[in-house]
Amino acid sequence: MPRTRRDPVEVNLTPLIDVVFLLLIFFMVSTTFETRQALELELPESASGLAAEASPVTLVITAEGRYRLGERDLSAAALGDALAAEAEQAREHGLVVEADARARHADVVRALDQAGLQGIRQVRIATTEASSTQAETP
Template sequence: MKFPRRRRDPVEVNLTPLIDVVFLLLIFFMVSTTFETRQALELELPESAAGTALEASPVTLVVTERGRYRLGERELGAAELGEALSAEADQARLHGLVVEADARAVHADVVRALDQAGALGVRQVRIATRETQATSTQAETP
């Protein structure tokens, strides 16, 4: 007896659900990842031997060597500094203001930032520094 052969449908792998899952995972990781933007800013803080470590302030103003300012995520020029600081003035009065000025920054740019903070009533201002490097060439006594 001869049986008729059934025709088999060609086997296909449906990749659409796999692609959907991959895109959903990609979107999830992009949204849930926090990006550290402060690492991109190359800032060389001046050294200080008498500095003490303090907790971070929620209001940090960065002065770059080119005379630009960064407050939070915003990069500002000298003209926009007063308006941006006034938006953060309540937090700065409550917790203080940390000024992170590059060691190569012009002194006038730092003073301009301090003047703006003083005009807004911010009285607790700290200037960020880094520890001095211990010299290894000190004479040892036997």
């Protein structure tokens, strides 16, 4: 009796790869990413402020006078160069300045001056909603 030749057994990995890609896409879509590091900022209050959409270019000014653009901590001297790198996107979408309520006025003016030198004309200053417990003055 002649021996029949068997074809080699192969495992089809295509369904397994499809499932792995579907899981990867599911986790990418369902995961929230925290892009901002927690800073202890106390934003000034505003009674007439309006909610605005988030801008991809946000400049943070701390109470100590330090600057942060994105994830980079900056000195006052490096602020101009850092804004120049983000100027195109800031001109298109605007710049949001998140200055601590205890920040010096000079630090905020320095940031606004550097933004003006880069041609950034749409600048918003972030505030918090005024609390209703304060007495209104006539």
